Amino acid sequence: MLKKGGGNIKLAFITSNQHKYFEARQVLSSWNIDLYMVDSVKLEVQDEEIENISRTAAIYAYNVLKKPLIVEDSGLFIEALNGFPGPFSSYAHKTIGNEGILRLLSGESNRKAYFKASVTCVCNEFVMTFNGLVYGTISMEPKGDKGFGFDPIFVPKGFDKTFSELGEDVKNKISHRSKAFTELAMWLSQSRNL
Amino acid sequence: MLKKGGGNIKLAFITSNQHKYFEARQVLSSWNIDLYMVDSVKLEVQDEEIENISRTAAIYAYNVLKKPLIVEDSGLFIEALNGFPGPFSSYAHKTIGNEGILRLLSGESNRKAYFKASVTCVCNEFVMTFNGLVYGTISMEPKGDKGFGFDPIFVPKGFDKTFSELGEDVKNKISHRSKAFTELAMWLSQSRNL
Numbered sequence: 001m002l003k004k005g006g007g008n009i010k011l012a013f014i015t016s017n018q019h020k021y022f023e024a025r026q027v028l029s030s031w032n033i034d035l036y037m038v039d040s041v042k043l044e045v046q047d048e049e050i051e052n053i054s055r056t057a058a059i060y061a062y063n064v065l066k067k068p069l070i071v072e073d074s075g076l077f078i079e080a081l082n083g084f085p086g087p088f089s090s091y092a093h094k095t096i097g098n099e100g101i102l103r104l105l106s107g108e109s110n111r112k113a114y115f116k117a118s119v120t121c122v123c124n125e126f127v128m129t130f131n132g133l134v135y136g137t138i139s140m141e142p143k144g145d146k147g148f149g150f151d152p153i154f155v156p157k158g159f160d161k162t163f164s165e166l167g168e169d170v171k172n173k174i175s176h177r178s179k180a181f182t183e184l185a186m187w188l189s190q191s192r193n194l
Numbered sequence: 195m196l197k198k199g200g201g202n203i204k205l206a207f208i209t210s211n212q213h214k215y216f217e218a219r220q221v222l223s224s225w226n227i228d229l230y231m232v233d234s235v236k237l238e239v240q241d242e243e244i245e246n247i248s249r250t251a252a253i254y255a256y257n258v259l260k261k262p263l264i265v266e267d268s269g270l271f272i273e274a275l276n277g278f279p280g281p282f283s284s285y286a287h288k289t290i291g292n293e294g295i296l297r298l299l300s301g302e303s304n305r306k307a308y309f310k311a312s313v314t315c316v317c318n319e320f321v322m323t324f325n326g327l328v329y330g331t332i333s334m335e336p337k338g339d340k341g342f343g344f345d346p347i348f349v350p351k352g353f354d355k356t357f358s359e360l361g362e363d364v365k366n367k368i369s370h371r372s373k374a375f376t377e378l379a380m381w382l383s384q385s386r387n388l
Contacts (some may be wrong), residue, residue, distance in 0.1 A: 044239060044240035045237060045239055045240065046240050046247075047238075081294070082288070084286065084289035088282040088285055091281070094279050095275055095277055095278035095279075096298060099280070103297060104290060104297055106297070155361055166318070
């Protein structure tokens with residue numbers, strides 16, 4: 001059960017990705033939510049909707065752990081590539097990388113893309129999923145050395161630098177993941193008074 | 195239970211892909227194995243090993259259906275792309291298509307690739323997985339109008355035509371899928387005499 005009232009909420013974050021863990025912890029710490037990382041019990045289904053991936057994984061993990069937990073899934077969806085790499089962003093990054101994405105888009109004038117994160121929380125009697133999106137474009141070349149994944153080629157709308165160039169402080173204010181985690185935090189802070 | 199002795203074996207093939215179903219039926223019909231297609235109860239996990247994907251899906255489906263069944267998973271693994279698109283071939287084909295693969299390989303002299311199929315059968319008290327591989331190369335352009343998926347850009351070793359140009363009769367003699375299904379059939383025909 002979650003602590004109600006004044007105490008900090010404690011949630012397991014089911015992930016093997018330390019970058020995601022640190023990003024989430026930074027967002028949630030200001031909401032009196034303590035995360036700890038559990039690198040196991042992750043069932044990741046193939047599905048074109050990342051909501052379904054995070055939801056299935058969260059329910060599966062809860063059936064094993066029996067503790068309040070969250071699971072996050074995210075992807076980069078590129079308009080000119082019909083949504084590729086989408087839910088398979090992690091594998092695409094590992095195999096063809098940023099260079100592969102740029103090659104697929106060479107000569108393409110439509111560089112529109114968005115990142116989407118979907119966070120599912122299983123706690124008390126609730127299974128809740130929160131989404132966050134950030135729109136932007138794919139750059140012509142990789143830039144910057146911060147962040148991870150496709151950060152060096154994604155320029156969020158309203159900026160002229162990639163996520164990698166902007167660094168984690170800026171990224172964590174505007175990113176898909178921070179939006180989804182903020183939605184979660186707002187819901188949790190309300191529900192602790194239920 | 196499987197029929198023993200002289201009767202035909204009857205197996206559910208858990209798939210939503212009619213091409214795969216017809217390919218499998220063609221291979222298995224000569225072994226007195228009757229297939230029927232069940233387009234549901236498929237849990238497809240994200241995993242870099244297609245054996246694990248087919249095995250998990252088969253066990254999950256069996257727990258729902260409680261009937262002898264098979265599940266197949268397959269992928270195209272391209273050496274110069276570190277195995278991409280691999281287990282996510284279906285989504286990659288749907289989004290970036292053959293043209294995307296050719297673009298990723300433009301200027302690349304190493305065109306080596308292989309198709310791999312993994313078939314898991316759950317019947318009687320057994321869970322058995324059979325693999326089939328076919329080596330070849332990625333063509334410089336799509337050719338042929340038969341088959342499906344990446345067939346128009348895959349030239350099997352020992353041939354100078356793509357799977358699409360060769361047509362289903364030839365493909366079904368040499369393909370990854372026919373090899374995996376033939377292994378299954380041989381095992382089933384032995385085990386029916388156990």
